[in-house]
Amino acid sequence: MPGLIRIATRESPLALWQAYHVRDRLLALGEGLSVELVPMTTQGDQLLGSPLSAIGGKGLFVKELEQAMLEGRADIAVHSMKDVPAQQPDGLCLSAFLAGEDPRDAFVSNTYGSLAELPQGAHVGTSSLRRQTQLRALRPDLAISPLRGNVGTRLRKLDEGQYDAILLAAAGLIRLGLHERIREALDVDAFVPAIGQGIVGIECRTADTATRATLDRLHDALTTQRLTAERALNARLGGACQVPVAGHARIADGQLHLKAVVGDPASSRMVRDEIRGPASDAAALGNTLAERLLDAGARAILQGLGVIA
Numbered sequence: 001m002p003g004l005i006r007i008a009t010r011e012s013p014l015a016l017w018q019a020y021h022v023r024d025r026l027l028a029l030g031e032g033l034s035v036e037l038v039p040m041t042t043q044g045d046q047l048l049g050s051p052l053s054a055i056g057g058k059g060l061f062v063k064e065l066e067q068a069m070l071e072g073r074a075d076i077a078v079h080s081m082k083d084v085p086a087q088q089p090d091g092l093c094l095s096a097f098l099a100g101e102d103p104r105d106a107f108v109s110n111t112y113g114s115l116a117e118l119p120q121g122a123h124v125g126t127s128s129l130r131r132q133t134q135l136r137a138l139r140p141d142l143a144i145s146p147l148r149g150n151v152g153t154r155l156r157k158l159d160e161g162q163y164d165a166i167l168l169a170a171a172g173l174i175r176l177g178l179h180e181r182i183r184e185a186l187d188v189d190a191f192v193p194a195i196g197q198g199i200v201g202i203e204c205r206t207a208d209t210a211t212r213a214t215l216d217r218l219h220d221a222l223t224t225q226r227l228t229a230e231r232a233l234n235a236r237l238g239g240a241c242q243v244p245v246a247g248h249a250r251i252a253d254g255q256l257h258l259k260a261v262v263g264d265p266a267s268s269r270m271v272r273d274e275i276r277g278p279a280s281d282a283a284a285l286g287n288t289l290a291e292r293l294l295d296a297g298a299r300a301i302l303q304g305l306g307v308i309a
């Protein structure tokens with residue numbers, strides 16, 4: 001049992017909420033642990049104005065946190081799993097996934113009650129290629145423009161009238177106490193969420209067995225199976241974020257149902273497929289679905305983008 005656990009975290013309100021949440025869960029284990037937050041600014045935070053696809057991807061939001069753990073300045077890092085790349089650096093591992101929050105994307109507007117209510121040509125803000133592609137497929141008439149920044153910044157830009165509506169993860173809004181801003185939670189079948197959306201994960205040093213034993217007690221087994229399928233899919237597809245890849249798994253009665261979409265940002269063509277099987281085969285299901293998507297057209301899209309050879 002470690003005496004002190006130091007949590008590396010970004011300083012955005014959502015990241016801090018997640019870090020405090022993990023701190024509270026650790027303290028609630030009732031083992032006299034001390035827990036400290038080590039807040040830091042990542043390169044990703046400094047570049048929040050630019051599209052993720054242009055600044056080199058989501059790894060930028062976790063690199064400083066990982067460096068702090070590798071240098072012994074922090075013991076664990078708390079992440080939105082959506083922001084965590086497919087592979088972890090040598091010496092670090094993902095050691096616990098907490099039970100997930102709502103995985104859906106949320107339609108947020110001050111004027112319209114749902115995506116269907118948006119008038120022809122309405123202006124929607126989102127920088128996510130995954131959201132843009134699926135939105136275009138559902139509503140080719142909409143005008144979509146980039147929208148970057150923390151959740152609060154994005155809501156402010158909506159409130160200033162820069163957009164008729166925006167799309168955000170329901171989980172982030174719920175965690176920040178802003179659930180009343182959700183006009184409509186988009187059905188996961190019509191609008192497939194990002195891999196890991198709504199799931200908080202904890203990374204630590206692989207060799208730190210004492211901390212890992214403690215983190216084991218926060219671990220949610222079903223969430224882990226769900227995430228295993230989604231991340232296996234993502235890894236096989238090159239794990240890139242300059243590509244619109246959506247993937248969502250749900251589990252009922254030991255059966256896992258994984259759904260995925262790969263889109264071509266250039267042509268707005270989409271390849272979609274789904275697979276079902278025993279939840280205990282989560283990784284294999286993710287792999288198999290990825291292979292099927294590659295053969296059905298995703299290979300050409302990803303090769304065209306230089307994501308896979």
Ligand SMILES: NCc1[nH]cc(CCC(=O)O)c1CC(=O)O
Nearest residue numbers: 080082168169171172197198199
């Ligand atoms: N890309 C930023 C990000 N990373 C995680 C969340 C939401 C919380 C989650 O998915 O767990 C968000 C905000 C958003 O997409 O609206």
